[in-house]
Amino acid sequence: MILVLESKITQNQKGKIKNMLSDEGCITHEITDAGRDIIGIIGKTRKSLDEFKQMDGVADAVPIKTSHKLVSREFKTEDTRVKIGNVVVGEDRVVIVAGPCAVESQTQAMTIAKEVKKYGAVLFRGGAYKPRSSPYSFQGLEEEGLRILADVRDKTGLGVVTEITSVSQADLMMKYIDVVQIGARNMQNFELLKCVGRMGKPVVLKRGLASTIQEWLMSAEYIMAEGNSNIILCERGIRTFEPYTRNTLDLSAIPVLKKLTHLPIMIDPSHATGMREKVSPMARAAVAAGADALMIEVHNNPDQALSDGPQSLYPEQFGQLTRDIYVIAPVVGKQLDFDYLRKSEIINNPKTEDSKTAAFIGEYGAYSHKASLGFFGEEITPVPMKTFKDIFQAVQTGTCQYGIIPLENSLSGSIHENFDLLQEYDLKIIGEITIRIKHALIAHENVSKNEIKKILAPPPAFSQCKNYLDQYPDIELVPVKATSSAVRHIRDSDDKHAAAIGSTMAAKIFNMNIIEKSIEDNPRNYTRFAIIAKEIKGHKKANKTSIIFSTGNKPGALFEVMKVFSEYQINLVKLESRPMLGKPWEYMFYVDIEADIELSEFAPVMEKLQEKSENLRILGRY
Ligand code: PEP
Numbered sequence: 001m002i003l004v005l006e007s008k009i010t011q012n013q014k015g016k017i018k019n020m021l022s023d024e025g026c027i028t029h030e031i032t033d034a035g036r037d038i039i040g041i042i043g044k045t046r047k048s049l050d051e052f053k054q055m056d057g058v059a060d061a062v063p064i065k066t067s068h069k070l071v072s073r074e075f076k077t078e079d080t081r082v083k084i085g086n087v088v089v090g091e092d093r094v095v096i097v098a099g100p101c102a103v104e105s106q107t108q109a110m111t112i113a114k115e116v117k118k119y120g121a122v123l124f125r126g127g128a129y130k131p132r133s134s135p136y137s138f139q140g141l142e143e144e145g146l147r148i149l150a151d152v153r154d155k156t157g158l159g160v161v162t163e164i165t166s167v168s169q170a171d172l173m174m175k176y177i178d179v180v181q182i183g184a185r186n187m188q189n190f191e192l193l194k195c196v197g198r199m200g201k202p203v204v205l206k207r208g209l210a211s212t213i214q215e216w217l218m219s220a221e222y223i224m225a226e227g228n229s230n231i232i233l234c235e236r237g238i239r240t241f242e243p244y245t246r247n248t249l250d251l252s253a254i255p256v257l258k259k260l261t262h263l264p265i266m267i268d269p270s271h272a273t274g275m276r277e278k279v280s281p282m283a284r285a286a287v288a289a290g291a292d293a294l295m296i297e298v299h300n301n302p303d304q305a306l307s308d309g310p311q312s313l314y315p316e317q318f319g320q321l322t323r324d325i326y327v328i329a330p331v332v333g334k335q336l337d338f339d340y341l342r343k344s345e346i347i348n349n350p351k352t353e354d355s356k357t358a359a360f361i362g363e364y365g366a367y368s369h370k371a372s373l374g375f376f377g378e379e380i381t382p383v384p385m386k387t388f389k390d391i392f393q394a395v396q397t398g399t400c401q402y403g404i405i406p407l408e409n410s411l412s413g414s415i416h417e418n419f420d421l422l423q424e425y426d427l428k429i430i431g432e433i434t435i436r437i438k439h440a441l442i443a444h445e446n447v448s449k450n451e452i453k454k455i456l457a458p459p460p461a462f463s464q465c466k467n468y469l470d471q472y473p474d475i476e477l478v479p480v481k482a483t484s485s486a487v488r489h490i491r492d493s494d495d496k497h498a499a500a501i502g503s504t505m506a507a508k509i510f511n512m513n514i515i516e517k518s519i520e521d522n523p524r525n526y527t528r529f530a531i532i533a534k535e536i537k538g539h540k541k542a543n544k545t546s547i548i549f550s551t552g553n554k555p556g557a558l559f560e561v562m563k564v565f566s567e568y569q570i571n572l573v574k575l576e577s578r579p580m581l582g583k584p585w586e587y588m589f590y591v592d593i594e595a596d597i598e599l600s601e602f603a604p605v606m607e608k609l610q611e612k613s614e615n616l617r618i619l620g621r622y
């Protein structure tokens with residue numbers, strides 16, 4: 001059962017409730033969920049629901065019907081985010097864990113770690129205690145393996161994950177490791193589960209070879225009952241009658257678990273399929289199905305691997321996979337961030353206290369808000385602004401460290417104002433993010449579609465949902481400034497006949513109901529945002545450079561500049577012309593090129609560009 005507490009409950013009242021429950025032999029767990037303070041009660045109490053509801057300080061008492069309690073969505077509606085150093089599992093950024101099945105040597109581990117880091121992994125895996133089917137197979141390097149893993153972390157910055165096979169290894173794990181893994185064979189080793197529960201470190205809990213989802217959740221419950229909620233559930237294939245693959249990957253576990261539990265979900269396609277060429281297709285499918293994280297076995301020399309070589313990807317194959325995931329993730333509202341670790345380090349640097357705010361346009365729940373979370377994760381505090389100029393101003397004056405500005409939409413084109421502001425302000429582009437725009441029809445709880453008489457949205461959202469809205473010619477369309485303000489307006493108005501067009505995130509933030517999802521006409525509706533800052537911190541390899549320049553007003557002036565790019569085989573991915581401020585009929589050009597202009601091989605390009613253009617400025621490399 002859960003008790004929802006009144007916001008004005010006193011410490012005294014809360015203490016009384018907890019003492020009474022403890023006298024009855026119940027265990028209590030306190031959490032804050034969706035802005036509410038909750039006490040979860042585990043164990044049998046003689047008091048009835050109504051008796052609890054009558055207690056001072058209690059707003060509501062709700063029974064949890066499932067046998068898993070603390071890990072259930074009924075106990076906690078919000079997604080759990082598991083923090084591992086600067087990495088968070090369970091937010092918009094897909095977390096990639098990669099490495100060999102087993103740590104074989106210092107050189108092997110370090111070589112693979114560097115490779116997987118280069119291709120986008122943010123955590124490194126490797127077994128030191130291997131639960132092998134045969135006692136004659138390689139059993140792992142044991143403590144030496146853990147020491148190597150710790151060394152890999154220190155040298156690469158990748159957090160390390162390894163399997164614990166016995167309670168007796170707990171102290172060593174505490175000393176060397178960031179995430180402990182409970183292997184499939186140990187999913188129901190209850191002493192081990194209690195042990196990792198007490199350790200408090202993040203846990204990857206693999207699904208047993210022949211365990212049901214319910215049994216798996218009960219194992220997670222064991223860990224959480226000890227006070228450790230840092231649990232990641234990992235589906236790694238189950239035994240079925242199909243012998244072709246090593247196991248059968250149960251991808252349907254992802255949507256099933258999303259409903260049943262608040263814990264994040266990882267997929268391990270390597271152990272699921274046992275075959276190298278089947279790993280990438282399953283990994284791609286897992287991301288499309290909503291997985292929060294992937295665990296992939298990668299080996300630099302799989303033919304010689306001491307375990308699981310046939311299912312290990314070559315580093316380059318792993319690189320191809322992460323590139324595919326980079327493209328797939330936004331379709332389901334997620335991101336693969338190749339710059340994850342460097343960025344998180346800057347944001348979490350304790351020396352830069354004011355470095356945690358990002359200005360965005362609109363209100364909470366706006367697509368810009370979602371983009372800022374997708375780019376920075378939850379570590380940043382998004383700050384709503386009324387105008388684009390306010391964003392530039394906030395970054396220029398240092399009120400906000402970062403700004404997030406939409407540059408173009410795949411259907412409606414460029415947002416010109418922001419190109420003009422990039423020209424006007426001396427700020428840098430430090431990154432970009434593309435998110436999918438999926439509109440939902442949002443109204444109050446229990447309002448059905450046929451009751452709606454008017455819909456609020458900004459005009460671009462109306463045009464993006466034209467086909468859908470044309471089906472309801474009698475509904476009045478009321479233009480407002482932004483989707484997020486439309487949703488807030490409906491919530492504040494209490495109008496049961498009004499709906500808004502907005503993101504599912506806005507519906508969640510304003511606690512409103514979604515009547516229909518994905519009502520936009522064209523599903524290929526994406527917006528690309530740039531992230532602006534005063535300066536670029538830390539050096540990084542870049543894929544793209546944004547440049548602005550003007551040219552003299554003479555024949556062939558723009559052509560001369562374009563010729564430079566052509567000569568050096570540099571691909572242009574965007575070209576935008578904007579009138580120059582205060583200079584009628586003169587133009588500024590904005591270009592994005594697919595090259596890192598600071599590489600020494602491009603030094604002559606810069607020289608030539610300077611020569612052929614005027615007011616050349618590099619806006620950013622990212
Ligand atoms: C592993 O991750 O190397 C492993 C042994 O996995 P599982 O427990 O899923 O077999």
Ligand code: MN
Pocket residue numbers: 101102271297307308
């Ligand atoms: Mn393995």
